Amino acid sequence: MTSYGGALEKLLAVALNESEGSRKASVLLKLSEIALENVDSLSVQHGGSHLLRRLGSAISGVEKCAHNGATPIFSAKNENEPKRFEANFLNQAEFISIYNNLAGRVLNWKSIREFANREPFSLLVQDFIAFDSSFNCTFVNGLLPSILEEKKKTVYSMLTNKQASRVWDQYIRFSSIENVLKLYENCFRGSVARLISDQYANYPLQQMIRKVDDSVLAKELYEEVLQCFDEIWKARLYGVVHSLCIFVREKPQLETILVEVR
Numbered sequence: 001m002t003s004y005g006g007a008l009e010k011l012l013a014v015a016l017n018e019s020e021g022s023r024k025a026s027v028l029l030k031l032s033e034i035a036l037e038n039v040d041s042l043s044v045q046h047g048g049s050h051l052l053r054r055l056g057s058a059i060s061g062v063e064k065c066a067h068n069g070a071t072p073i074f075s076a077k078n079e080n081e082p083k084r085f086e087a088n089f090l091n092q093a094e095f096i097s098i099y100n101n102l103a104g105r106v107l108n109w110k111s112i113r114e115f116a117n118r119e120p121f122s123l124l125v126q127d128f129i130a131f132d133s134s135f136n137c138t139f140v141n142g143l144l145p146s147i148l149e150e151k152k153k154t155v156y157s158m159l160t161n162k163q164a165s166r167v168w169d170q171y172i173r174f175s176s177i178e179n180v181l182k183l184y185e186n187c188f189r190g191s192v193a194r195l196i197s198d199q200y201a202n203y204p205l206q207q208m209i210r211k212v213d214d215s216v217l218a219k220e221l222y223e224e225v226l227q228c229f230d231e232i233w234k235a236r237l238y239g240v241v242h243s244l245c246i247f248v249r250e251k252p253q254l255e256t257i258l259v260e261v262r
Contacts, residue, residue, distance in 0.1 A: 008034065009051045016058060025092065028058060032098040039105045049120035052102065053127045059099045060131035099135070103128055107139035109146035112167060113154065122163035126170040133174055140171065144179050148186045155187055159201040168204035172211060180211045184221060192224040196240060197231045206243040 012031055016024070032055055035042060042048025057063060105111070106128045115121040132140045147155070158164035172180055188195070188208070195201040209225065212218045225232075225244065232240050 009047065009054065012051060012054055012058075025095075028055075029094055029098065031055065032059070032095070032102070036098060036101050036105075039102065043106065043111075043124050044115055044118055044121050046120045049124045052106070052124055056099070056102060056106075056128055056131045059095050059102075060134045062131045062134055099131075103132060103135075103139045107132065107143060109143050109150070112143070113150070113158070116158060116164035116167045117161045119163050122167050125167050129167075129170045129174050137174060137176070140174055141176070141179065143171070144175075144182065148182065150187075152187060152191070156191065156195060156201075159195060159204060160198050162200050165200035165204055169207050172204050172207040175211075177211060177215060180208060181215055181217055184208065184212065184217060189220075190224070192221060193227040196225055197228055197235050197237065199235075202232075202237050202240050206240055209243045210246070 008031060011027070014027070016028070035052055035055055038048075039052065042052055106124055111121075112125055116125060129140055132138065159168055172183070175183070184192075188205075192205060196205045205225075209221065212221055222244070225240070
């Protein structure tokens with residue numbers, strides 16, 4: 001299947017370089033249909049994952065992420081807004097249908113729970129979360145009910161895994177504030193202090209700190225993190241410290257608490 005995925009990607013490259021719009025659309029549509037039929041096997045190996053990510057990028061009009069240190073390519077104006085390019089297929093019903101089927105298979109909690117610890121699938125999910133922003137985050141928002149029903153032990157195990165934590169970071173980045181607050185209330189409340197000092201879990205939790213700024217639960221989350229400030233400092237998790245400093249800016253009461261803890 002690895003060579004099969006590679007062959008399909010070569011065809012995709014040819015299709016994307018095709019100057020005639022109707023021919024490009026025809027080849028891309030056929031490739032998408034073939035990829036959809038084989039998405040389970042393609043998604044867990046590097047060549048197949050890369051093919052699916054390029055297809056998603058072409059259909060959604062959102063650039064495939066760079067994944068240098070798990071940091072996607074963002075526009076200069078807004079770090080949470082992925083870069084876009086000219087998309088020729090967003091308004092075509094056949095491609096919308098293909099996208100919905102692909103996203104439904106990739107942004108599926110059962111699959112994410114099982115395969116997010118594998119790099120090919122982790123990269124694929126991260127990209128499709130960004131692609132879904134072109135479609136009002138329909139599939140990203142649809143993940144929340146299943147996550148809230150998941151055992152906390154499973155969620156925490158994913159957070160402390162290198163590849164799965166990157167999926168969580170991207171999920172929180174593109175989720176609405178309302179959904180992130182529900183996530184905190186149902187999954188993380190009371191557990192942030194022991195998770196944020198983990199070498200991997202601290203990244204998605206930093207994302208959560210930035211996301212809930214000025215919300216009704218912001219102070220509660222902040223105080224949870226401060227409970228283990230000494231451990232954070234000793235572990236040299238300066239990114240967490242930086243996030244806290246940004247968080248308390250123009251909040252005199254919280255700024256005072258941080259200074260006292262330090």
